[in-house]
Amino acid sequence: MAGRGVTWLGTPTFPKAARTALADTQLRTNLRNATTTIRGKRAGAVAELPDWEPLRLAGEAIKDEVLADLGTYLERLEAAVTARGGVVHWARDAVEANEIVLRLTREAGADEVVKIKSMATAEIGLNEALAEGGVQAVETDLAELIVQLGEDRPSHILVPAIHRNRSEIREIFRREMPDVPEDITDEPRELAEAARRHLRQKFLTAKVAVSGANFAVADSGSVVVVESEGNGRMCLTLPETLITVMGIEKVVPTWSDLEVFLQLLPRSSTAERMNPYTSVWTGVTPGDGPKNFHLILLDNGRTDTLADTVGRQALRCIRCSACLNVCPVYERTGGAAYGSVYPGPIGAILTPQLLGEDVDKQARSLPYASSLCGACFEVCPVRIDIPEVLVHLRAEAVQAKNKTSPEAVAMAALAWAMGDARRWAAAQKAAGIGRLLSRGGRITSLPWPGSKWTSSRDLPAPPKETFRAWWRRTRG
Amino acid sequence: MVVVRVALFATCVTDTLYPRTGQAVVRLLERLGCEVDFPAAQTCCGQMHYNTGYPKHAAALAADYERIFTEYDAVVAPSGSCVGMVREIYPKLLDSTQAAIRSHELSEFLVDVLGVTDVGAYFPHRVTYHPTCHSLRMLKVGDRPMRLLRAVRGLELVELPEAESCCGFGGTFAIKNADTSSAMLTDKIKGITETRAEVLTAGDNSCLMHIGGGLSRLRAGVSPVHLAEILSSTEEEPWQAVA
Numbered sequence: 001m002a003g004r005g006v007t008w009l010g011t012p013t014f015p016k017a018a019r020t021a022l023a024d025t026q027l028r029t030n031l032r033n034a035t036t037t038i039r040g041k042r043a044g045a046v047a048e049l050p051d052w053e054p055l056r057l058a059g060e061a062i063k064d065e066v067l068a069d070l071g072t073y074l075e076r077l078e079a080a081v082t083a084r085g086g087v088v089h090w091a092r093d094a095v096e097a098n099e100i101v102l103r104l105t106r107e108a109g110a111d112e113v114v115k116i117k118s119m120a121t122a123e124i125g126l127n128e129a130l131a132e133g134g135v136q137a138v139e140t141d142l143a144e145l146i147v148q149l150g151e152d153r154p155s156h157i158l159v160p161a162i163h164r165n166r167s168e169i170r171e172i173f174r175r176e177m178p179d180v181p182e183d184i185t186d187e188p189r190e191l192a193e194a195a196r197r198h199l200r201q202k203f204l205t206a207k208v209a210v211s212g213a214n215f216a217v218a219d220s221g222s223v224v225v226v227e228s229e230g231n232g233r234m235c236l237t238l239p240e241t242l243i244t245v246m247g248i249e250k251v252v253p254t255w256s257d258l259e260v261f262l263q264l265l266p267r268s269s270t271a272e273r274m275n276p277y278t279s280v281w282t283g284v285t286p287g288d289g290p291k292n293f294h295l296i297l298l299d300n301g302r303t304d305t306l307a308d309t310v311g312r313q314a315l316r317c318i319r320c321s322a323c324l325n326v327c328p329v330y331e332r333t334g335g336a337a338y339g340s341v342y343p344g345p346i347g348a349i350l351t352p353q354l355l356g357e358d359v360d361k362q363a364r365s366l367p368y369a370s371s372l373c374g375a376c377f378e379v380c381p382v383r384i385d386i387p388e389v390l391v392h393l394r395a396e397a398v399q400a401k402n403k404t405s406p407e408a409v410a411m412a413a414l415a416w417a418m419g420d421a422r423r424w425a426a427a428q429k430a431a432g433i434g435r436l437l438s439r440g441g442r443i444t445s446l447p448w449p450g451s452k453w454t455s456s457r458d459l460p461a462p463p464k465e466t467f468r469a470w471w472r473r474t475r476g
Numbered sequence: 477m478v479v480v481r482v483a484l485f486a487t488c489v490t491d492t493l494y495p496r497t498g499q500a501v502v503r504l505l506e507r508l509g510c511e512v513d514f515p516a517a518q519t520c521c522g523q524m525h526y527n528t529g530y531p532k533h534a535a536a537l538a539a540d541y542e543r544i545f546t547e548y549d550a551v552v553a554p555s556g557s558c559v560g561m562v563r564e565i566y567p568k569l570l571d572s573t574q575a576a577i578r579s580h581e582l583s584e585f586l587v588d589v590l591g592v593t594d595v596g597a598y599f600p601h602r603v604t605y606h607p608t609c610h611s612l613r614m615l616k617v618g619d620r621p622m623r624l625l626r627a628v629r630g631l632e633l634v635e636l637p638e639a640e641s642c643c644g645f646g647g648t649f650a651i652k653n654a655d656t657s658s659a660m661l662t663d664k665i666k667g668i669t670e671t672r673a674e675v676l677t678a679g680d681n682s683c684l685m686h687i688g689g690g691l692s693r694l695r696a697g698v699s700p701v702h703l704a705e706i707l708s709s710t711e712e713e714p715w716q717a718v719a
Binding site: 014015018019022028328329332333368369370371372373374375377378391394395396397398407408411412414415417418419420421424428431441442444449452453455456457458459460462463465466467468469470471472475476 | 613
């Protein structure tokens with residue numbers, strides 16, 4: 001496996017991938033319906049709490065405290081997990097983490113694992129790595145199952161199959177689920193029932209489960225998974241061996257810190273007042289639940305991200321997906337255009353940072369996939385200033401680029417002209433020549449790169465007299 | 477509060493492409509008793525440079541701004557976007573931001589500093605208002621522009637569906653991600669035409685340039701008009717469409 005995972009090899013840059021997605025009218029309809037609904041619900045759920053802003057500030061403060069002293073909290077977590085009979089593993093990158101999971105699975109004598117939705121394992125491409133080692137991973141979260149059966153890619157953090165409507169899901173089930181009823185309709189209840197029957201056998205036979213973690217409490221060594229369906233709870237309690245893969249930034253200091261996040265997360269993500277299934281486990285308990293518990297602490301670019309004082313705030317993310325649902329860019333292009341397990345505004349800042357030195361042209365295009373409208377920052381429950389980080393990463397991309405790129409030259413020329421009022425007036429005069437290209441006060445066609453504007457928009461012809469010329473003529 | 481001297485920061489877009497907006501701000505502020513000056517050394521706030529990834533160029537322009545405007549009691553600009561840059565971003569680029577903290581977007585200046593919502597305007601047209609992203613989320617101008625518009629005689633204000641969604645401009649985003657930008661614009665225009673308004677107004681000429689460019693291409697019959705031009709229009713001197 002190459003690099004750190006995170007992005008999908010062969011994905012085109014964002015503008016190209018977006019063009020393909022924009023042409024898919026069904027996709028745009030599905031996304032528009034889904035995001036519009038959840039946007040409205042979230043706003044309602046948040047408005048119910050009079051102390052939402054203080055909660056956001058508390059969430060931000062707790063995460064920042066953890067990030068400022070991450071090593072200490074992780075060591076505390078390791079000690080607590082070990083004391084309660086768990087085993088802690090440290091994985092520098094995707095390759096190391098995948099190797100550990102494969103080894104533990106083989107040691108348990110299993111060739112199949114059940115999984116509960118985990119961004120971290122998607123990030124490292126665990127399913128593919130296990131398949132290469134002869135182990136089949138079965139997704140048990142309904143949306144993840146749809147994505148897996150459809151041989152598809154997740155397109156949303158919380159609802160990975162958001163790009164599919166229910167008749168598409170029915171087709172996938174009929175094609176890929178061996179025991180599905182012939183006459184299944186596209187009623188959500190019937191689809192859920194088919195998935196339930198399909199998964200039940202897997203739960204009852206699996207020896208090994210792999211999970212992610214929403215939070216881990218340093219003081220007690222407790223790990224927390226938050227989900228809506230209860231399938232996670234089956235994974236966490238039935239198999240003999242439980243392997244949890246967790247990004248190192250997920251640690252929180254104490255139990256009381258959870259209080260803040262268990263209010264922020266459900267309202268931001270599913271617009272629910274309280275999360276339906278919140279599972280907490282601490283090491284192993286003889287006679288109850290898994291006999292073996294392994295916690296893999298995954299770095300995979302996080303330590304490097306931490307070193308960037310502006311960019312590190314991305315590590316506060318609690319994966320609620322509120323930023324995706326309000327993002328006008330995501331709403332039009334969907335998640336696949338981002339080419340990563342982390343789509344949307346948070347993906348645009350997280351993906352290139354996790355890749356670090358492995359960042360390529362595709363990942364470098366992500367920070368530009370935003371109009372900087374600020375809707376993401378407004379809804380973020382841990383106050384990640386996503387626009388600030390986007391602009392910061394653009395500056396890094398510019399630094400890495402050739403100083404004589406056409407854009408850099410144009411920007412420097414413009415800054416030079418704007419650096420002096422006389423030069424600026426001369427530049428305005430030159431721009432006024434644009435009138436020659438206009439008809440009826442409009443410019444409808446420009447040569448490249450202006451053509452990227454005029455492909456769908458007119459430009460006003462520059463007026464004969466600029467404001468400053470008018471001022472000088474009438475007031476000067 | 478009596479404002480002795482107000483400096484107009486015209487912004488590079490208004491100065492170059494929309495001089496009528498600058499003239500409208502001057503006329504409006506003078507009508508309300510301000511002494512308006514236009515420091516000729518001004519050029520641009522540097523937002524395009526900053527947002528595209530060229531913070532050093534932006535910092536140089538920010539330093540110019542500070543130097544040029546520091547002697548004034550208040551700076552007024554007909555742009556939530558540029559004032560957002562000046563007030564929210566300059567502190568990240570400069571050690572001292574004396575002029576930046578005294579800078580106001582037009583509707584803020586009218587409502588908060590001059591304390592007026594009825595500016596004596598007359599504008600007998602059906603109008604819809606687009607709250608531009610930086611006015612809305614960076615400056616949080618809230619309903620100030622709406623309060624000003626509601627007080628305009630003859631004006632019929634109609635609500636814009638999904639008003640708070642971005643028009644898709646985003647500076648160089650409109651070029652770098654032209655397809656996505658156009659898709660966002662299409663939806664914005666759909667909302668505007670649904671209102672059957674004759675005039676689309678906003679507090680930012682850059683957004684109006686983008687939306688207006690789409691309206692013009694579609695010959696939608698809706699004129700983009702900056703808020704300042706509506707507020708400066710009076711019965712004696714009514715606003716007139718560009719010939």
